[in-house]
Amino acid sequence: METSLRYGGDSKSLCIRAKEKLPVGDNIIWESHAELDTKAGAPTFLSSMLRFYYPDLSTSLGVGAQYNKNRKIHYHVCGKHAFPVTSDRLISFNIKGRCNTDEEFKRVSYTGAAELVCNIFNVKKDQDLRVKFGYDLMQKLPYLQVRENNWTFNADGNCKWNVRYDL
Numbered sequence: 001m002e003t004s005l006r007y008g009g010d011s012k013s014l015c016i017r018a019k020e021k022l023p024v025g026d027n028i029i030w031e032s033h034a035e036l037d038t039k040a041g042a043p044t045f046l047s048s049m050l051r052f053y054y055p056d057l058s059t060s061l062g063v064g065a066q067y068n069k070n071r072k073i074h075y076h077v078c079g080k081h082a083f084p085v086t087s088d089r090l091i092s093f094n095i096k097g098r099c100n101t102d103e104e105f106k107r108v109s110y111t112g113a114a115e116l117v118c119n120i121f122n123v124k125k126d127q128d129l130r131v132k133f134g135y136d137l138m139q140k141l142p143y144l145q146v147r148e149n150n151w152t153f154n155a156d157g158n159c160k161w162n163v164r165y166d167l
Helices: none
Strands: 002-008 014-025 028-037 042-054 059-068 073-084 091-102 108-124 127-136 141-148 151-156 161-166
Touching: none
Parallel strands: none
Antiparallel strands: 002 014, 002 161, 014 028, 028 042, 042 059, 059 073, 073 091, 091 108, 108 127, 127 141, 141 151, 151 161
16 A cells, blocks of 8 residues: 655645555556545545556556545546657656546536656666656646655646655
């Protein structure tokens, strides 16, 4: 089980997130996520998804459901495709999208993004770095992610930020 601590500049509370990935077939993973808000003392969401990987195509597709703190169930379908820029795949251009709907399938929303991802291994001994520059196509908003081993920092064009530490 993967566990992380998360803190966002606008939430003012520390969240504990757990994620479990279980193989259920060739290139098929069942993923479950849960998050606990330490300030509220309650879960913020529970999520479960089947993710299908197509390594020869650098593509993944997922379908799942999420239960949030407002006691609402949402269903989603998501996909991601990576276009390697370099032959060693350390730099890639990614496109990803997601379709969300409520439990009655009445309200539908979409997200989509384009990202340039650069992975740098052994910046220092045993220290890897990933820098991701992205653009949210629906909100028309740029974002940045910097990940160093266990630490991840995210920021967007609205000056919203969060930090994550993987335990």
